[in-house]
Amino acid sequence: MGGDIGARVMVAGAALARHRHEGFQFLFVGNETEIKEALKSHPNLSAASEILHAEDIVSGDAKPSQALRGSKKTSMGMAVGAVKSGEVSAAVSAGNTGALMAISKLALRTMAGIDRPALAALLPTMKDSDVVMLDLGANAECNSRNLVQFSVMGAAYSRIMHGFEKPTVKLLNIGTEDSKGTGALQVAADALKNSDGLAMDFQGFTEADKISTGEVDVIVTDGFSGNIALKALEGTARFVTDLLKRSFLSSLRSKIGFLISRPATELLREHLDPNNHNGAVFLGLNGVVVKSHGSADEKGVANAVEVAARLVEDSILERISEDLDKISSVTPLEAAAK
Amino acid sequence: MGGDIGARVMVAGAALARHRHEGFQFLFVGNETEIKEALKSHPNLSAASEILHAEDIVSGDAKPSQALRGSKKTSMGMAVGAVKSGEVSAAVSAGNTGALMAISKLALRTMAGIDRPALAALLPTMKDSDVVMLDLGANAECNSRNLVQFSVMGAAYSRIMHGFEKPTVKLLNIGTEDSKGTGALQVAADALKNSDGLAMDFQGFTEADKISTGEVDVIVTDGFSGNIALKALEGTARFVTDLLKRSFLSSLRSKIGFLISRPATELLREHLDPNNHNGAVFLGLNGVVVKSHGSADEKGVANAVEVAARLVEDSILERISEDLDKISSVTPLEAAAK
Structure with a gap:
């Protein structure tokens, strides 16, 4: 949900990556309606995708300490949580860098x-x-x-x-x-x-x-x-x-x-x-988290x-x-x- | 004497500055022979110039501590010394930056x-x-x-x-x-x-x-x-x-x-x-010292x-x-x- 454009460009980027690598599978975390809408443009991607609905987002100007509170309900917090639980191998976010670092550090530990x-x-x-x-x-x-x-x-x-x-x-x-x-x-x-x-x-x-x-x-x-x-x-x-x-x-x-x-x-x-x-x-966490430029x-x-x-x-x-x-x-x- | 080219470009630069500002007067500190040779190309400058011969120079790779030793005989040390004594209003050097800082700090004090x-x-x-x-x-x-x-x-x-x-x-x-x-x-x-x-x-x-x-x-x-x-x-x-x-x-x-x-x-x-x-x-010294790029x-x-x-x-x-x-x-x- 992060970055200047949000779900649409993340789904389009995933579609492009999937086009190059058939084995890739995606868990999209965020507003289900927006993600479904974005997936309509990429029919081939849908078969390799699941959606995890998140009620909330971390805003671009939230301080790390704010982002940590209630992170269980934000798309960023839930995406990193899916890395922690082993449900996914890595998380990619275009959101608030400081918040992503704080959430990843707390969830995945060094x-x-x-x-x-x-x-x-x-x-x-x-x-x-x-x-x-x-x-x-x-x-x-x-x-x-x-x-x-x-x-x-x-x-x-x-x-x-x-x-x-x-x-x-x-x-x-x-x-x-x-x-x-x-x-x-x-x-x-x-x-x-x-x-x-x-x-x-x-x-x-x-x-x-x-x-x-x-x-x-x-x-x-x-x-x-x-x-x-x-x-x-x-x-x-x-x-x-x-x-x-x-x-x-x-x-x-x-x-x-x-x-x-x-x-x-x-x-x-x-x-x-x-x-x-x-x-x-x-680098240095028990899990892979990549920050895509906003x-x-x-x-x-x-x-x-x-x-x-x-x-x-x-x-x-x-x-x-x-x-x-x-x-x-x-x-x-x-x-x-x- | 410092910089990639040495006395010749310093004298030429002084001539150009003097051309723009009639009141400028120069004390060239360094090897007298080289400076005299350089001054030949700028006859108008000679009348506004004096030369202070220095036996030695601070090399470009000298450490500040090395430059401080024997600085009374180097062109850099003597030029800064002329600021200290009040003989000139400011010094300009194209030499070793760290050495110039150390010499200026010691001579002029903060x-x-x-x-x-x-x-x-x-x-x-x-x-x-x-x-x-x-x-x-x-x-x-x-x-x-x-x-x-x-x-x-x-x-x-x-x-x-x-x-x-x-x-x-x-x-x-x-x-x-x-x-x-x-x-x-x-x-x-x-x-x-x-x-x-x-x-x-x-x-x-x-x-x-x-x-x-x-x-x-x-x-x-x-x-x-x-x-x-x-x-x-x-x-x-x-x-x-x-x-x-x-x-x-x-x-x-x-x-x-x-x-x-x-x-x-x-x-x-x-x-x-x-x-x-x-x-x-x-800035912050009891005198003006300017570092020209080498x-x-x-x-x-x-x-x-x-x-x-x-x-x-x-x-x-x-x-x-x-x-x-x-x-x-x-x-x-x-x-x-x-």
Whole structure:
């Protein structure tokens, strides 16, 4: 029921995902009338779908604490509840991010060995593959333990989404020298450097101007800096494309040039289109919950559904656990706490 | 002597600034032979110039602690020393930022009422005027007191550069609701909200995707987040323009379109050109020190020189002091410490 458009685009996205993957089955949670109406446009989907009616919704501006109250009756709460009960393998929501995090954390609990879950997403780069970045805002303040755990979770996510055996991992910092940044970053870097046999290639620090170059597979940071970086990226991409549009409209000559070079600007739009990179994931919980962007279209929703399916099929939880075991057997993480 | 090009571009930039402002006088600090050679190309400048020979330079990769040792013999150390002695009104350097900060802090000391200086810069926006942003990396960790002081310094800088009587000021956060972000941010926001008579219009929190919209005149943050945001902006601007270039080269048709719309892309390049926004400033010291970008051309250097001159002419130090007095008479800042 969440997002800018609601049930209609979620059902259309599911239909698109189902078109690509015959085995997918859906439980739509929300207002039954709206969902039935939306399903009419997708007759092939109905056979693979069930509806779970929810009386209430979590509003877009509800605070996490508000969302937790009465969550048993909201579509978001009931969808996450279906993951908890095992009725479904994963939940996808386009609703309020903070509320989804709070509800998921309470219902699913964090995995053994993980102190706090993190929000991870795929961001576009100059290279062919996206970069995994986390935490993007779930935890405003993080200690070194959190950063080490986020690295393990991010690497597991990258192994599944990129298919690399040992993805490269770097911590976001304000310089690449060992002495840069906060104590938490330095302790986390030491802990990762001194762990053997991890399913990642830890390469130290990186800076925010390298996020889009694609020089690394996974970038790890605290939720405050991650959110700042993500929004700075979004804002600047919009800023530059708006400036470009304005420049193109500045004279008749450039208008003509724009029309002729349209395929080029379309290519740019396609590469930056958030719908092609949709599906932010809450990592570190006992279950798979994917956050679809509120403004995602059906292609974006289908992408989010596919991300959820891959994480389930490729056993994201087991992969995280395996690496956590290796870290704790090598490094006394307690000593690494800030 | 600093920056990618060294003495030649600094002298050329000074010549350009002098061409625009007849009253400017220069003391060039560095290798006398190189400076004399560079001055040959600018005969009109020589009459308004003196040279102070320095035996040594601070290298681009020197750590601040290294730069401090023997700084009496380096061009950077001697230039800042000339500000301290009152021989010059301001220093402009294109060298190592961390070293310049350390040397300036030690030589000039922080102003009364300021705990820590901050690095401020002007960034391009969708509107006609740039946004002032600080701290951009001088202080990796900040408490609420620092953030309040940065707000006062940023507002004073904006009053001089923008000419606004009461510039709008916001704190960078991961959401705009009062409850968002760290305790330091919340305490700082309260302190600014509850201060009367400040020469600023404090408007609460903003997010990183609003930096480039120009909706606010001054954005204040800690040095870690500020550096992350600044580098994310730079990296994304490069990413989008590179993608655009690549798209334009993807077919003959778009190549032709590109040639025709060249004035538009030139306009974009001009708007984003760092040389038009050059001149990062260390605020909060007993003297004016401006950091010119290492890759700035002569136009960029002239810009940095003009920023330095305006800060001196418009008495930046007095303006900061005035507002600090108002804050401390209204809010017990001690109570606002993190």
